[in-house]
Each structure stands twice: as structure tokens, then as C-alpha cells.
Amino acid sequence: xxxxxxxxxxxxxxxxxxxxxxxxxxxxxxxxxxxxxxxxxxxxxxxxxxxxxxxxxxxxxxxxxxxxxxxxxxxxxxxxxxxxxxxxxxxxxxxxxxxxxxxxxxxxxxxxxxxxxxxxxxxxxxxxxxxxxxxxxxxxxxxxxxxxxxxxxxxxxxxxxxx
Numbered sequence: 380x381x382x383x384x385x386x387x388x389x390x391x392x393x394x395x396x397x398x399x400x401x402x403x404x405x406x407x408x409x410x411x412x413x414x415x416x417x418x419x420x421x422x423x424x425x426x427x428x429x430x431x432x433x434x435x436x437x438x439x440x441x442x443x444x445x446x447x448x449x450x451x452x453x454x455x456x457x458x459x460x461x462x463x464x465x466x467x468x469x470x471x472x473x474x475x476x477x478x479x480x481x482x483x484x485x486x487x488x489x490x491x492x493x494x495x496x497x498x499x500x501x502x503x504x505x506x507x508x509x510x511x512x513x514x515x516x517x518x519x520x521x522x523x524x525x526x527x528x529x530x531x532x533x534x535x536x537x538x539x540x541x542x
Contacts, residue, residue, distance in 0.1 A: 381409045384485045384517075386476060386506070389415070389444045392491035394451070396522040400489040401456045408460040412483060413452070415445050416468040416475040442467060472506055473513055480517045488517055493524040 383400055387393040397413065445465050453463060468475045479485060490507045511519050 381407055381487065382412070382483055382485050383409055384412045384414060384476065384479055384483070384488045386414045386416075386472065386488070386490055386510075387445070387448055388506075389441075389448065390491065390493075392493045392522075392524045394448060395524075396489050396491035397448070397452055398455060399522045400487075400520070401452065401459060401461055404461075405456075405459050410462045410464065411452070412464050412466055412479060412485065413445065413448055414466045414468070414475065414479060415441055416470055416472050417441050418469065418471050473509060476510060476514060480514065485517055488514065488519045490519065490521055491524065492521050 381404060383404070385393075385397045385400055387397065397411070400411065401409075445467055449463055449465050466475075466479060470478075476488065480488070488510065490510060492507050507519075507521050511521065
């Protein structure tokens with residue numbers, strides 16, 4: 380079974396990358412890890428947030444969005460032999476990805492190329508670029524913004540878990 384990590388910032392582009400990956404491996408048994416991490420620094424956070432929000436409300440929003448993503452992709456892939464797990468964290472994205480790749484035996488990372496900010500003029504977003512440059516133990520597939528899936532003959536990469 381292939382283990383595929385798909386980080387999300389809940390943007391349309393991140394969901395498109397997840398959707399693309401499920402289509403790319405539609406004929407294979409896969410376990411998809413949907414990862415969201417929110418790096419939170421408490422002193423900064425408390426100074427910019429309206430005090431009417433509790434810590435519980437702040438942490439609940441990403442969890443709810445992660446569950447929405449989970450339910451959407453399960454619905455969109457009900458005919459495939461895919462399993463999905465969500466991972467939520469509060470560390471830096473790169474650290475969380477490195478740890479998850481190692482702990483879960485991830486075979487492939489799939490990311491969108493444009494994040495929630497949608498900065499014009501950048502082909503690859505800064506998070507995707509950093510992951511491509513810094514993660515050496517696992518291949519990274521970058522899915523361009525609004526790229527539509529087209530069937531291909533085959534995709535092959537070394538399955539680290541079958542060794």
C-alpha cells in the first residue's frame with residue numbers, strides 16, 4: 380500500500396493537489412495522510428486576537444476545516460481503494476513533514492504550488508519550494524494551481540515500505 384502525504388492549508392489549490400493524487404493512484408491501494416499544521420506563537424497570538432475568542436475556539440477552526448477536507452475527499456473517491464487519515468499539528472510545516480515522513484513511512488508528498496495567499500508571479504509557493512529543496516528522503520510531486528487531472532499510462536516510484 381502506498382503512503383502519500385498531502386499537506387493542506389485549506390485552499391482550493393491544496394484540495395486540488397489532494398484530488399489530483401487520488402486520481403493519479405486510482406487503481407492502487409493507498410493511505411493518504413492529510414496534514415495541516417498551524418504554527419502558533421502564543422505571545423503574538425494573544426496580542427492580535429480579539430479576547431472574545433477562547434483558545435478552544437482558535438484550535439477548533441483548523442480541526443473543523445480538516446474534517447471538512449476529509450469528508451469531501453472521502454465522498455469524491457468512494458469508488459477507490461483509498462484510506463484517509465488526518466494529522467494536525469502546531470509545529471513548523473517543514474519539521475512536521477519531516478517527522479511524518481519518518482514516522483509513517485511516507486512514499487510520496489503531494490503539494491499544490493500556490494497556497495492560500497495566492498501571490499501572483501510565483502510558479503511555486505514558498506512552502507512547496509522549501510519542501511522540495513529540503514526534504515531529501517521522499518519524492519515531492521508539485522501540482523500546479525488549477526491543474527486538471529488527465530489520465531496517464533503509469534506512475535512509478537520506489538515503494539520504501541516494500542523493501
